[in-house]
Amino acid sequence: MIEAITDTGERREMTINMGPQHPSTHGVLRLELVLDGEVIKDVKPHIGYLHRCFEKYAEEMDDYAKVIPYTDRMDYVAAMNQEHGYIIGVERLLELEVPERVEYIRVIMAELQRIASHLLGIGAFGLDLGAFTPFLYLFTEREKILDIFEKASGARLLYNYMAVAGLMRDVHPEFKEEVADFVKTFRPKIKELDDLLSYNKIFIRRTANIGVVPDKVALNYAASGPVLRGSGVKWDLRKNDPYSIYDRFDFEIPVGSGEMGTLGDCWDRYIVRVREMEQSLRIIEQALDGMPDEGDVMAAIPKRIRPKAGDIYVRTESPRGELGYYIVSDKSASPFRVKARAPSFVHLSMLPAISKGALIADMVAIVGSIDIVLGEVDR
Amino acid sequence: MKTAEDILVILQNRLPDIELALESGESGQPWIKVPADNIKDVSKILRDDEELRFDTLMCLSGLHYPAEEELGVAYHIHSTSLKHTLALKVRVPAEDPVIPSIEMIWKTADWHEREAYDMVGIRFSDHPDLRRILCPDDWEGFPLRKDYTPQEFYHGVSTGE
Numbered sequence: 379m380i381e382a383i384t385d386t387g388e389r390r391e392m393t394i395n396m397g398p399q400h401p402s403t404h405g406v407l408r409l410e411l412v413l414d415g416e417v418i419k420d421v422k423p424h425i426g427y428l429h430r431c432f433e434k435y436a437e438e439m440d441d442y443a444k445v446i447p448y449t450d451r452m453d454y455v456a457a458m459n460q461e462h463g464y465i466i467g468v469e470r471l472l473e474l475e476v477p478e479r480v481e482y483i484r485v486i487m488a489e490l491q492r493i494a495s496h497l498l499g500i501g502a503f504g505l506d507l508g509a510f511t512p513f514l515y516l517f518t519e520r521e522k523i524l525d526i527f528e529k530a531s532g533a534r535l536l537y538n539y540m541a542v543a544g545l546m547r548d549v550h551p552e553f554k555e556e557v558a559d560f561v562k563t564f565r566p567k568i569k570e571l572d573d574l575l576s577y578n579k580i581f582i583r584r585t586a587n588i589g590v591v592p593d594k595v596a597l598n599y600a601a602s603g604p605v606l607r608g609s610g611v612k613w614d615l616r617k618n619d620p621y622s623i624y625d626r627f628d629f630e631i632p633v634g635s636g637e638m639g640t641l642g643d644c645w646d647r648y649i650v651r652v653r654e655m656e657q658s659l660r661i662i663e664q665a666l667d668g669m670p671d672e673g674d675v676m677a678a679i680p681k682r683i684r685p686k687a688g689d690i691y692v693r694t695e696s697p698r699g700e701l702g703y704y705i706v707s708d709k710s711a712s713p714f715r716v717k718a719r720a721p722s723f724v725h726l727s728m729l730p731a732i733s734k735g736a737l738i739a740d741m742v743a744i745v746g747s748i749d750i751v752l753g754e755v756d757r
Numbered sequence: 758m759k760t761a762e763d764i765l766v767i768l769q770n771r772l773p774d775i776e777l778a779l780e781s782g783e784s785g786q787p788w789i790k791v792p793a794d795n796i797k798d799v800s801k802i803l804r805d806d807e808e809l810r811f812d813t814l815m816c817l818s819g820l821h822y823p824a825e826e827e828l829g830v831a832y833h834i835h836s837t838s839l840k841h842t843l844a845l846k847v848r849v850p851a852e853d854p855v856i857p858s859i860e861m862i863w864k865t866a867d868w869h870e871r872e873a874y875d876m877v878g879i880r881f882s883d884h885p886d887l888r889r890i891l892c893p894d895d896w897e898g899f900p901l902r903k904d905y906t907p908q909e910f911y912h913g914v915s916t917g918e
Binding site for chain 2: 689693
């Protein structure tokens with residue numbers, strides 16, 4: 379432990395604010411740091427700057443379907459996955475069957491979104507640590523996914539594309555071709571990313587052995603997604619509690635191994651995201667093969683949604699981890715309660731436990747490595 | 758992998774004096790109803806018992822039931838090693854809503870309990886740092902209560918109500 383020496387030789391602690399407007403906080407997050415020189419003694423995250431009362435709005439909607447656009451606005455860089463989780467919850471409450479073609483399109487969209495989200499997460503992570511170039515390369519690729527989404531849904535960020543037991547509209551005729559094309563051109567880019575960033579010496583020095591999350595801590599804090607897998611726990615809801623049609627696909631769950639330093643460090647969390655993109659490509663390829671060409675994606679959408687009284691907790695694997703929706707129905711047309719369990723919220727609460735003793739500059743790496751989206755933290 | 762019925766039997770064997778009940782709605786998942794005072798003991802067994810090993814609290818949600826004048830918490834837990842999940846529910850009267858904190862059992866409950874306090878006003882006893890989390894510290898009322906009316910001004914600024 380480094381000790382700060384002042385002019386008089388006494389040790390002295392200082393409290394400073396990092397954020398709410400700080401480029402590395404990825405939104406509006408305030409971290410109250412208690413410092414001893416450069417060393418972090420304690421950190422208190424302050425959140426709520428982006429609170430938009432999602433749960434209150436959800437209760438005030440007079441239709442379950444009207445909540446879908448609001449879910450988009452939680453994790454706005456992975457809106458498809460947010461919608462997917464919510465509609466699965468409503469479908470299970472209603473015990474609805476979902477047409478095959480719809481399921482396949484949803485999976486393709488969800489996996490494309492996962493790649494787009496990881497590209498942003500990884501790019502911004504590199505940017506925080508001073509690697510400007512990869513960010514631009516990755517954004518070029520993300521752009522291609524957004525173009526596909528735009529053609530299908532009309533929007534580039536907040537899609538409102540998935541509907542209960544269906545989709546808002548069918549995909550465009552060239553959809554399959556475009557997605558296959560993307561898969562083909564994107565695969566070599568992952569190799570390029572490895573050369574540019576993953577095995578870059580400076581990047582490794584900034585991320586290895588930093589912000590170590592032991593698996594016990596990760597589980598006790600209910601970490602999930604790449605944060606949990608970075609700590610070596612092989613847990614992915616697409617495999618361990620399959621929803622939609624994920625049980626039909628063959629793919630691996632990449633986990634951290636402490637390759638560059640300690641198991642569960644920032645580099646491990648980073649590399650899990652990179653390897654996951656490869657697996658998403660595998661899922662997309664299989665889904666393109668299996669996707670039926672015919673079928674009305676709007677036929678099964680119910681005109682009126684009135685679930686029986688009861689409640690359900692549904693969890694899906696969003697790019698950031700376990701996205702849970704706890705939906706309570708009281709038989710009326712509006713949900714009695716919708717609680718969103720956001721992975722970023724949970725991961726951020728872990729920050730004090732994993733950053734004591736780190737340097738301020740490492741804090742930037744730690745926050746970047748857990749890849750939070752404040753829209754989802756604050757809801 | 759155990760069902761809620763199996764888990765209830767194990768809990769009743771381990772804690773014969775506590776009144777536990779398996780309940781369910783017309784659709785969705787069943788849950789075990791736990792008296793507020795016993796939630797800590799029940800949670801500890803759920804986490805530590807060899808047959809149960811619920812190592813993770815997935816979600817903790819605060820609820821307001823205006824018809825019964827009660828507040829409640831729903832806990833959703835799962836076990837990564839044994840792969841089962843379970844829902845627990847606790848209800849307390851709205852005029853004195855106190856539930857023991859389970860932060861010392863599952864650390865993740867810290868922020869979830871703060872959120873439930875912030876949104877519906879449940880006080881979690883023995884919580885290490887029970888403050889509002891999403892709303893400002895000096896906000897009035899609990900937004901997710903069904904009878905909530907937002908304040909008109911906050912520090913002299915209109916809230917648009």
